[in-house]
Amino acid sequence: MKQIALDGPAGAGKSTIARRLAQELQFVYIDTGAMYRTLALACIRKGISSDEEEKVCEAARKARIDIRYLDGMQHMFLDEEDVSAQIRTEEVSKAASDTSKYPEVRERLVALQQELAQRYNVVMDGRDIGTVVLPDADLKIFLTASVEVRATRRYKEYLEKGMEADYEAIKKEIAERDYNDSHRAHSPLRKAEDAVELDTSDLGIDEVTEKILQLYRDRTEGNGQEA
Numbered sequence: 001m002k003q004i005a006l007d008g009p010a011g012a013g014k015s016t017i018a019r020r021l022a023q024e025l026q027f028v029y030i031d032t033g034a035m036y037r038t039l040a041l042a043c044i045r046k047g048i049s050s051d052e053e054e055k056v057c058e059a060a061r062k063a064r065i066d067i068r069y070l071d072g073m074q075h076m077f078l079d080e081e082d083v084s085a086q087i088r089t090e091e092v093s094k095a096a097s098d099t100s101k102y103p104e105v106r107e108r109l110v111a112l113q114q115e116l117a118q119r120y121n122v123v124m125d126g127r128d129i130g131t132v133v134l135p136d137a138d139l140k141i142f143l144t145a146s147v148e149v150r151a152t153r154r155y156k157e158y159l160e161k162g163m164e165a166d167y168e169a170i171k172k173e174i175a176e177r178d179y180n181d182s183h184r185a186h187s188p189l190r191k192a193e194d195a196v197e198l199d200t201s202d203l204g205i206d207e208v209t210e211k212i213l214q215l216y217r218d219r220t221e222g223n224g225q226e227a
């Protein structure tokens with residue numbers, strides 16, 4: 001099966017780009033952050049705090065987390081309820097970043113991600129896809145953008161959805177999550193040695209998608225410039 005791994009910090013454009021790539025290549029887009037978010041929501045609903053490792057891991061063992069595809073879009077189900085919208089709050093973002101540091105949580109979700117990659121051609125995005133989940137991916141991309149650009153993107157997204165937004169608060173939350181995700185002991189956010197780094201601060205979605213498609217074609221069709 002074919003695999004494209006897309007890693008990077010919050011707001012670098014991973015999901016938008018990954019969705020576009022999957023559309024172009026007719027691959028399945030797998031949003032791994034959504035899985036960590038669904039578990040975080042399960043913990044919040046059970047009143048489990050992110051620092052209660054034992055309880056978080058127990059919730060990870062017991063929660064029925066399913067991924068289903070409806071009209072080509074990934075939907076997350078928690079105990080048979082579609083929670084795709086409920087996992088997008090700031091509270092869930094923070095809890096997902098905090099609970100994803102536990103090795104047992106990661107083992108479970110990584111196993112699920114690898115299983116999907118055995119069944120489908122995938123574009124998978126997250127923090128540890130190129131380093132841990134799909135170490136032999138056909139192409140690994142590490143997307144970055146300055147914290148200001150990422151915060152501005154989030155801010156606009158909220159306004160477009162008619163939600164209230166505070167730019168400074170968003171910027172602070174993104175900076176905290178960057179620190180948290182890249183400083184944990186297990187599978188921290190890090191560029192794989194063989195990943196191509198792309199700074200999207202000054203690039204549009206079409207440009208980034210095109211660049212990655214070209215890289216992918218060069219790799220897989222062997223029509224690159226290299227000898």
Ligand code: DC
Pocket residue numbers: 010032033034036037093096097100101125126127128129177181
């Ligand atoms: O990509 P996202 O913002 O939806 O991810 C939410 C959190 O989940 C992120 O802050 C860290 C965690 N995560 C992770 O640890 N590993 C992944 N592969 C994806 C997300």
